[in-house]
Amino acid sequence: MPPPVPEQLGRSIETLYRSESGRVLATLVRLLGDLDLAEESMHEAFAAALESWTLTGIPEKPRPWLISTARFKAIDAMRRRARFDGVQRDLVAHLESLVNDAPTGNGEIGEEEIEDDRLRLIFTCCHPALPPEGQVALTLREICGLTTEEIARAFLVTPATLAQRIVRAKAKIRETPIPYEVPTPQELPERLAAVLQVIYLVFNEGYSAAAGAEVTRAELTGEAIRLGRLLTELQPTPEIPTPEIKGLLALMLLQESRRAARTSPAGELILLENQDRSLWNREQIAEGVTLLEQALISRRFGSYTLQAAIAAVHAEAESVAATDWRQIVAIYDQLVRIQPSPVVHLNRAVAIAMRDGPEAGLTHIDAVLEHGELTNYYLAHSARAEMYRRLGRLDEARSAYEKALALTQQEPERLFLLERIRQLK
Amino acid sequence: MKYLCFGYYDKGQFDGMTESDRNAMFDSCFEYDDHLRANGHWAGGEAIQPAETAMTLYWKNGKVATTDGPYAETKEQLGGILVLEARDMNHAIQLMAQHPALTYGNSFEIRPVADLNEMMKASEQRRRQAVAP
Numbered sequence: 001m002p003p004p005v006p007e008q009l010g011r012s013i014e015t016l017y018r019s020e021s022g023r024v025l026a027t028l029v030r031l032l033g034d035l036d037l038a039e040e041s042m043h044e045a046f047a048a049a050l051e052s053w054t055l056t057g058i059p060e061k062p063r064p065w066l067i068s069t070a071r072f073k074a075i076d077a078m079r080r081r082a083r084f085d086g087v088q089r090d091l092v093a094h095l096e097s098l099v100n101d102a103p104t105g106n107g108e109i110g111e112e113e114i115e116d117d118r119l120r121l122i123f124t125c126c127h128p129a130l131p132p133e134g135q136v137a138l139t140l141r142e143i144c145g146l147t148t149e150e151i152a153r154a155f156l157v158t159p160a161t162l163a164q165r166i167v168r169a170k171a172k173i174r175e176t177p178i179p180y181e182v183p184t185p186q187e188l189p190e191r192l193a194a195v196l197q198v199i200y201l202v203f204n205e206g207y208s209a210a211a212g213a214e215v216t217r218a219e220l221t222g223e224a225i226r227l228g229r230l231l232t233e234l235q236p237t238p239e240i241p242t243p244e245i246k247g248l249l250a251l252m253l254l255q256e257s258r259r260a261a262r263t264s265p266a267g268e269l270i271l272l273e274n275q276d277r278s279l280w281n282r283e284q285i286a287e288g289v290t291l292l293e294q295a296l297i298s299r300r301f302g303s304y305t306l307q308a309a310i311a312a313v314h315a316e317a318e319s320v321a322a323t324d325w326r327q328i329v330a331i332y333d334q335l336v337r338i339q340p341s342p343v344v345h346l347n348r349a350v351a352i353a354m355r356d357g358p359e360a361g362l363t364h365i366d367a368v369l370e371h372g373e374l375t376n377y378y379l380a381h382s383a384r385a386e387m388y389r390r391l392g393r394l395d396e397a398r399s400a401y402e403k404a405l406a407l408t409q410q411e412p413e414r415l416f417l418l419e420r421i422r423q424l425k
Numbered sequence: 426m427k428y429l430c431f432g433y434y435d436k437g438q439f440d441g442m443t444e445s446d447r448n449a450m451f452d453s454c455f456e457y458d459d460h461l462r463a464n465g466h467w468a469g470g471e472a473i474q475p476a477e478t479a480m481t482l483y484w485k486n487g488k489v490a491t492t493d494g495p496y497a498e499t500k501e502q503l504g505g506i507l508v509l510e511a512r513d514m515n516h517a518i519q520l521m522a523q524h525p526a527l528t529y530g531n532s533f534e535i536r537p538v539a540d541l542n543e544m545m546k547a548s549e550q551r552r553r554q555a556v557a558p
Binding site for chain 1: 426456457460464465466511512513514515516518519520523537
């Protein structure tokens with residue numbers, strides 16, 4: 001039996017796993033050309049670290065140690081498989097030459113190259129050939145280093161369901177095969193859009209879960225922001241619409257800045273108009289606004305940047321009354337042109353209500369509802385109820401709130417709606 | 426995290442194997458088990474004797490009753506249990522997917538162990554309170 005691992009070291013290695021595994025894995029995938037093999041040998045390397053560092057202490061540069069150890073573990077694994085499978089013998093020779101020729105003799109791989117590897121891996125995980133839920137699961141596991149169980153908890157599915165998504169997505173990568181590379185300039189805009197979508201999906205999954213009990217879900221917003229930062233490493237070229245990368249990061253930071261203010265200690269949702277704005281995170285707002293300004297200068301921005309611009313107007317206002325609703329409606333006018341979704345139309349209608357009063361808002365909301373797509377969208381009915389409430393038409397307000405209540409299962413939202421209904425009685 | 430891997434085999438098929446086939450299977454399986462041990466993934470495991478050696482206990486009419494034979498009679502028999510140390514479920518799947526036993530028609534059911542620490546603490550508290558005057 002190996003000597004017991006000191007508790008302190010175990011914790012340090014776990015922390016290291018959190019910060020380094022995504023980078024180590026990405027580089028190993030490039031060196032070994034196989035995601036499964038890279039992952040397995042990385043796990044072996046971390047296991048070896050537990051044993052070896054108990055005696056020697058943590059090396060000054062753990063990452064090269066891990067990469068180098070993993071490479072040898074990969075060769076071991078291939079040799080082992082080759083004993084049972086003749087076909088693999090040629091592969092072993094190929095792999096050995098790959099590993100030996102890799103320019104990592106001293107384990108020194110530049111920071112820049114490591115970040116490039118991570119970008120390659122994120123484009124692989126978000127490849128459009130994979131189903132969307134597979135893209136999200138793979139990204140969180142392979143890039144962010146979350147475990148199957150953590151991701152399952154965050155998305156409220158069983159670990160077995162989530163594990164199956166990952167198994168299938170990996171099989172698809174292997175069988176297609178999906179290459180491990182940053183897409184060509186021609187493909188890039190479309191591929192980047194897919195990556196941004198995955199990141200924003202991860203963010204929203206964490207953000208829509210109002211804080212409190214679901215801590216793991218809250219961590220998703222942090223992971224999404226980390227991923228957004230990673231993408232800003234992409235070198236801007238004429239083909240890369242980097243403004244949208246900055247726009248998305250700005251949007252996430254500006255929304256996240258309100259986290260502490262948007263739920264009560266009891267876990268109830270607090271609307272923007274009632275939030276204690278002194279709780280907003282000024283640092284995140286400042287960073288978000290700076291990124292937003294950079295994105296806007298380019299004039300090649302898209303919907304994320306515009307949504308960030310709206311969030312920034314809120315962030316800079318001292319109160320709802322002092323908010324520049326004229327500007328918000330103007331940004332929505334631009335947004336509906338590039339993203340004419342019913343939800344954007346609804347949000348625009350709510351902004352118009354703030355600018356011109358509830359009567360005008362109601363007219364616009366009803367016009368959106370008439371199209372039919374939002375008939376079962378609780379926020380549409382909740383917004384409608386709000387207009388009636390402000391107009392003093394309380395019966396209509398109550399019945400609209402009740403309709404909204406019937407359409408949502410999320411606990412904080414339900415508590416909020418029930419409170420509104422109670423106030424109207 | 427620990428995962429229990431239940432290895433199931435088809436006894437009819439196993440009994441029909443030649444001795445050299447069986448030896449080849451055991452050699453490859455033991456070798457893979459060694460690999461799991463060497464990399465800290467092996468947290469324990471036992472093979473078990475055939476289902477006809479089993480005794481099943483249960484409660485009937487206010488006392489313990491026994492029957493000989495397994496709890497459930499199935500074509501596939503439980504042949505052994507392996508306790509695997511893995512980072513997460515997909516890591517456990519990846520490790521077991523390479524187990525040579527699979528290529529001989531056996532299957533594994535992988536189940537995460539349940540953490541009963543909180544339940545045990547709560548239970549201890551209940552029992553302490555029950556004892557206190």
